[in-house]
Amino acid sequence: MKLLILDLDGTVRRPKSGAKFINNPHDQEIIPEAQRAIAHYKSQCWIIVGATNQGGVAAGKNS
Incomplete structure (x- = not known):
């Protein structure tokens, strides 16, 4: 078995809006x-x- 663990934020996905964090599921896109x-x-x-x-949680964006 081969396992690849990927950090999502800034590596696999990014906010579409250009914001620092993804705060909404619709505000994300995969990096090509x-x-x-x-x-x-x-x-x-x-x-x-x-x-x-x-x-985002560490930055107080926990809602």
Whole structure:
């Protein structure tokens, strides 16, 4: 088994609005280069997991 763990924020996804943090599920987009890399690993049968440290929570954006 091969496992790829990816940091989501700023590595795989970014806010569409240009804001510092994603505050709404509709305000996110995948970074095209990340999408291509993920597709490559998926084609090689890797298990892919996304992780986040929830930087918005640390900045007081917890609602």
